[in-house]
Amino acid sequence: MLTNVRSDRVKSVRSLSRRSVRERTGRFVVDGPQGVREAIRYAAARVDDLYVTSAALERHDEIVQAALEAEIRVHETDDAVLEAMSDTESPQGLLAVVAAEAATLDDVLAGSPRLLVLLSHVRDPGNAGTVIRGADAFGADAVLVTEGSVDVLAPKVVRSTVGSIFHLPVVTGLDVEATLGALASHGIRTFAADGVGDTLLPDVDVSRPHAWVMGNEAWGLPVEVRDRCDEVVRVPISERVESLNLAMAATVCLAASSGATRRV
Amino acid sequence: MLTNVRSDRVKSVRSLSRRSVRERTGRFVVDGPQGVREAIRYAAARVDDLYVTSAALERHDEIVQAALEAEIRVHETDDAVLEAMSDTESPQGLLAVVAAEAATLDDVLAGSPRLLVLLSHVRDPGNAGTVIRGADAFGADAVLVTEGSVDVLAPKVVRSTVGSIFHLPVVTGLDVEATLGALASHGIRTFAADGVGDTLLPDVDVSRPHAWVMGNEAWGLPVEVRDRCDEVVRVPISERVESLNLAMAATVCLAASSGATRRV
Known part of the structure; x- marks a missing residue:
């Protein structure tokens, strides 16, 4: 379980709230069960990592299972880590890092x-x-x-x-x-x-x-x-x-x- | 010009952001030129006071004139007073205190x-x-x-x-x-x-x-x-x-x- 709110990983996810970082890395964050579920359903190949609190792991078992089946890396975190990763105060326990799609x-x-x-x-x-x-x-x-x-x-x-x-x-x-x-x-x-x-x-x-x-x-x-x-x-x-x-x-x-x- | 952000008047207007105060006094706040203009047009008799910064006084002259014609009390304030009265950070220079209407x-x-x-x-x-x-x-x-x-x-x-x-x-x-x-x-x-x-x-x-x-x-x-x-x-x-x-x-x-x- 990830518990260190000061880790490089947490800082790196959190930095995706800045446009310049999103543009440089080609990555963005989706949080909340509905958004994460749709990311896995429609864009699983673009989902790098899924971060889930223990409570959300239990509550949203079907989302986590779908992520595992799609071979997405799933990380359990404590509440503080998920909050530190997200730019919202109530990230609802689930957060994914997704690669941007270059539609033309x-x-x-x-x-x-x-x-x-x-x-x-x-x-x-x-x-x-x-x-x-x-x-x-x-x-x-x-x-x-x-x-x-x-x-x-x-x-x-x-x-x-x-x-x-x-x-x-x-x-x-x-x-x-x-x-x-x-x-x-x-x-x-x-x-x-x-x-x-x-x-x-x-x-x-x-x-x-x-x-x-x-x-x-x-x-x-x-x-x-x-x-x-x-x-x-x-x-x-x-x-x-x-x-x-x-x-x-x-x-x-x-x-x-x-x-x-x-x-x- | 009102310049004292700690005055009773400022506190009293600011307290209208609380539901309990609105219910007790039967008053509420509208801020921004569009809302204030419509309050004066459609409910002038219910507008107690209009607070205007110097900049807004110049910029929204027609609103201020309409308020004066409707015999609404118009108070010039400095920016700090208007900001202190409003619950928003950018109140756009105009704010009115209005009596609630008891529609049934x-x-x-x-x-x-x-x-x-x-x-x-x-x-x-x-x-x-x-x-x-x-x-x-x-x-x-x-x-x-x-x-x-x-x-x-x-x-x-x-x-x-x-x-x-x-x-x-x-x-x-x-x-x-x-x-x-x-x-x-x-x-x-x-x-x-x-x-x-x-x-x-x-x-x-x-x-x-x-x-x-x-x-x-x-x-x-x-x-x-x-x-x-x-x-x-x-x-x-x-x-x-x-x-x-x-x-x-x-x-x-x-x-x-x-x-x-x-x-x-």
Whole structure:
């Protein structure tokens, strides 16, 4: 059992809460039973190590068994070690170190995607995570993220995807203009979601391949990005409400695309 | 200008971050320009005091003018005083103390509501605030909150409604069984939103008055509550995703009710 909170191993795992360390090592952390379970189910080959407290070992036996069957190294730790490894105060007893996957836009486009989300300069970890979870729930083929956005492998983002980060490709570091060009050349229509849009969500044709383009939480999408999209789409809301937040708007648009709210 | 961070006034405002103080005094705090602006627009008679830093006084002149026209007491403060009054580290220069409104279920029902949300044992401030914002955006007539839920006048909830808390009645402290009974006797159909539901969201009849019933973040709705609702409704999502979070599910259901995603 690992009991030394000052060990190099603990320091090394804990350092993955820093973006620079994640980028240098190509590793990130997922904690909590749901995220760890999905990592083992969908990305076992990328899981380096699983750290489990004694209590979690008992409580989440099926997760630990799945890890052992996948030949993942499982380490029992005391509570203090797991807490020291995690950036959250209540890491729920399970934490895995996972190798990042280098998904590319070309890979995604080669799969003839029907539904995509492009996040442009999204900064809030909770928003990014919720959009990834929503994209997964509503059957998107991938999430595309521009340069200048939050790191999707940050612990808070990974945590708020509740495992969805392992279900679909998330391509990062994209140039927004080049990405819009690539989508257009592959016949994927682009819908900028923005409160200034002329097209109302119920009028959008979601039957053909399309990508929702979502802007920054505070300033939305720059006009030059909106202008390059095929449509600028507004979710119809009450006049007294200034806007939906990013995660809500993305969720509603994705739900509409998937047929979760209407037969398509 | 108020400059003494240790004054009784500062302590008194700061103490409103505690539920017991809010309940005893019938007052709560709203901070940030959007929330304060909506408080003055929609509930000026309930705003006791407005505190503004010098920078915000210049930047948000139209809000301050509206407050003065409504005969609200406006106090200039230095940055330290405003920070000491607020429970957030970046209160954006504006903070108002507002009297709570005692909305009742009877008042709401007397208005022949067409769309309601009932939150049962919802605990997370961000979720509660986002649902109130979504209810407002999608034209709900009121939000109903059961006993055992987060206090909707807590600073984090108020902040995440971004002013919506002043746009529609929020009735709190309700007994879930009694509320479901009252809704039924007023001809309001009740839809429990739950992943176990037999009815899919696209099949729900949203043309008649109805209430969405949302359960706790972790354990959902107790079976006896689900059984008392007219329908148990599931948002259709990918099989690999265990659930939507509460705020996402509520947003999608409310959007469907409002016709934001389909013509109704």
